[in-house]
Amino acid sequence: MTFQIILRRLGSLPELFDINTELYIMVYIFLQERYDPEPDPNSICTQQLVFNLALLKKECYIICDGVCGLENSYNNDEHIIHVPTKHHNLFSKAAVGEKIQIILSRLSILPIWPIRFPQKVKNYIKFIESLIKEKRLPLDEITFISVYRSSEMVEIGYRIKKKYPMCKWIIYNLDGLDSNVKFKFKKWFQYKETCWQICKYKLADKIFQMQAHKELYINSTFKKFIDKTVFTDYPLLVKNNNENMSGKKNIECLYCGSFYKNLREPFYMLEWFDVLSHDMRIYLNIYTRNDFVEYIDNKVKIFNGLLKRFDYVSADEMNRIIMQNTLLISIGNTDSPMIPSKLFVYMSSCKPIIHFYYNNKDSCLPYLEKYPYSLLLNMNDSMDTNLNKTKLFINNLYFLSEYDYHEVFEMLAQRLLRCTPLYTVKKIIEI
Numbered sequence: 197m198t199f200q201i202i203l204r205r206l207g208s209l210p211e212l213f214d215i216n217t218e219l220y221i222m223v224y225i226f227l228q229e230r231y232d233p234e235p236d237p238n239s240i241c242t243q244q245l246v247f248n249l250a251l252l253k254k255e256c257y258i259i260c261d262g263v264c265g266l267e268n269s270y271n272n273d274e275h276i277i278h279v280p281t282k283h284h285n286l287f288s289k290a291a292v293g294e295k296i297q298i299i300l301s302r303l304s305i306l307p308i309w310p311i312r313f314p315q316k317v318k319n320y321i322k323f324i325e326s327l328i329k330e331k332r333l334p335l336d337e338i339t340f341i342s343v344y345r346s347s348e349m350v351e352i353g354y355r356i357k358k359k360y361p362m363c364k365w366i367i368y369n370l371d372g373l374d375s376n377v378k379f380k381f382k383k384w385f386q387y388k389e390t391c392w393q394i395c396k397y398k399l400a401d402k403i404f405q406m407q408a409h410k411e412l413y414i415n416s417t418f419k420k421f422i423d424k425t426v427f428t429d430y431p432l433l434v435k436n437n438n439e440n441m442s443g444k445k446n447i448e449c450l451y452c453g454s455f456y457k458n459l460r461e462p463f464y465m466l467e468w469f470d471v472l473s474h475d476m477r478i479y480l481n482i483y484t485r486n487d488f489v490e491y492i493d494n495k496v497k498i499f500n501g502l503l504k505r506f507d508y509v510s511a512d513e514m515n516r517i518i519m520q521n522t523l524l525i526s527i528g529n530t531d532s533p534m535i536p537s538k539l540f541v542y543m544s545s546c547k548p549i550i551h552f553y554y555n556n557k558d559s560c561l562p563y564l565e566k567y568p569y570s571l572l573l574n575m576n577d578s579m580d581t582n583l584n585k586t587k588l589f590i591n592n593l594y595f596l597s598e599y600d601y602h603e604v605f606e607m608l609a610q611r612l613l614r615c616t617p618l619y620t621v622k623k624i625i626e627i
Contacts, residue, residue, distance in 0.1 A: 222364070223333050224249055224256045224624070227320065227342045227349040231260035232276050233269035237537050238343055238370050240511075244431045244617040245341075245624070252621065257327060259320060279323050281316060310347040310389045320352045339364040339627065345371055347392070354396045364627055367396065368404045370430070372533055373412055390417065397421045402627055404428055407614060408535060408559060426623050429614035432540030435605050438519040447476065447590065449550075450521035452483040452514060453538050460527050462488050464575045465552055466495055466503075471583055473502050476590070481521065483508060518545045523590070526551040528558035535559045540615060543567055546604045548593055550586065566612060569593075 226246065230236040235243065242258070249256050262270065262278025270278055305312055328335070342353035344367055357365040397403055397418065403425045405413050410427050413419070449469070455462050462482075469480050482492060482505045492505050509517070518524065524542045526549055539560050542549050548569045551560060554576070564570040571589040573582045609616050 222254065223338050224254055225324070225338060225340050226256065226258045227340065227352050228258055229261045229346055229349060231258050232271045232278070233266055238345070240537055241370055241431050242343055244434060245621055248617040248621045259324060277323055277327060279319050309385060310392055311351055313348055316348050317351050317355070321355060324356060335360050336362040339366060339624070341366045341368050341624070344369045350396050354399055357399055364401045365399070366402045366404060366624065366627065367400045370406060372409045373416060373418070393418070400424065402426055404620070404623070406430065408533070408562065428620045428623055430535060430537070430540055431615065431617035431620045432537055432544070433609060433612055433615035434544050434617065436515055436519055436545050438516045447478045447523065448521045449478065449480045449523040449525050450518060451480065451525040453536065454484060454486055455488045457487055458530065459532065460529050462492060465525060465527060468579065468582060469503070471579060472586060475587070478502070481506065483514070515541065518542070518547065521547070523547070524549045526560065528553035528560050530554045533559050539563060543608065543612070546601055546608060548589070550589070
């Protein structure tokens with residue numbers, strides 16, 4: 197997608213901020229390894245920032261992995277620079293010989309942890325320097341934004357900043373403070389990564405952290421960097437351009453996302469739906485794959501058309517489907533600080549959301565408590581209690597009739613201002 201197409205799709209600049217674009221001539225270079233052609237959840241956030249910078253007529257480039265074998269799927273936008281990168285198989289899916297190579301490779305990089313692919317760092321720097329030379333970009337007008345994770349993207353930004361101190365450099369951290377290591381000796385890996393982070397943070401011009409991680413951050417060793425830290429939020433509250441279909445006669449519920457054993461399971465939701473469907477005409481559409489698919493498919497057979505399961509669809513198609521359903525269903529994790537991007541897609545629709553949660557530490561609660569059209573159901577409460585809350589919620593929904601989506605979204609964007617991409621973009625431009 198070219199930047200010209202992005203500008204046409206986005207339309208005029210929302211009047212959330214007073215930004216004088218004539219005062220800024222910066223070039224923004226994002227370091228985001230899995231941006232294209234198969235974006236990861238962090239890349240979805242980066243895309244929104246890029247789109248909104250384009251809306252403000254800022255020049256942006258994205259340096260990302262160009263995974264060998266996927267060349268035909270690359271976006272042909274000249275602003276997306278693909279660095280040739282070898283495809284790495286998951287350890288669980290590798291052959292015996294490959295597993296031995298992976299183990300030896302991991303042992304060899306222990307002294308430089310958390311960097312896992314040192315050659316990638318060198319390759320990225322080579323491509324960045326070529327871009328600067330080819331486009332004749334003034335070094336003092338460049339802002340580099342390292343999206344963390346991965347560690348390599350931060351290491352690249354660090355080395356560029358060290359070599360060219362006149363550039364601006366932002367570390368953009370979406371994933372919290374934990375090292376994400378799930379195996380033995382986790383404390384050692386966490387210590388190594390923390391020491392590495394401190395070294396990088398010292399050189400960064402700004403560190404962007406998510407509001408959800410603020411309390412942990414200011415009570416950690418990183419509090420020494422509070423003066424250069426900006427607390428933003430996930431920039432995913434975006435107006436949906438699909439047609440609103442809220443006036444349907446039937447009540448159709450939608451759940452989209454994965455289930456995981458011991459983390460996020462479908463049992464309570466399906467029991468709730470089973471009992472509720474005996475009292476009112478209600479439908480449930482589930483878009484999922486992986487864990488519990490066979491279990492859900494067996495349930496589909498006994499619900500007489502009230503329950504349906506589908507495989508995943510594209511993001512654009514899912515946005516259209518979301519706007520066609522009456523109620524959106526969300527399930528929190530048992531124990532995880534991660535916030536699913538799906539939550540912001542849900543809220544962007546301005547549709548009523550029913551959220552099931554296990555405990556008060558659910559990472560989605562602080563957002564949904566600010567969202568005026570949500571029903572929060574604690575799965576530790578009795579089923580009768582939650583069913584009564586559900587019926588009252590549905591009976592009181594003016595969303596079941598026509599409403600002005602654009603007016604409601606603008607109100608919501610003011611209430612959840614930090615979650616709009618323009619909020620983060622403003623903070624970036626201020627630097």
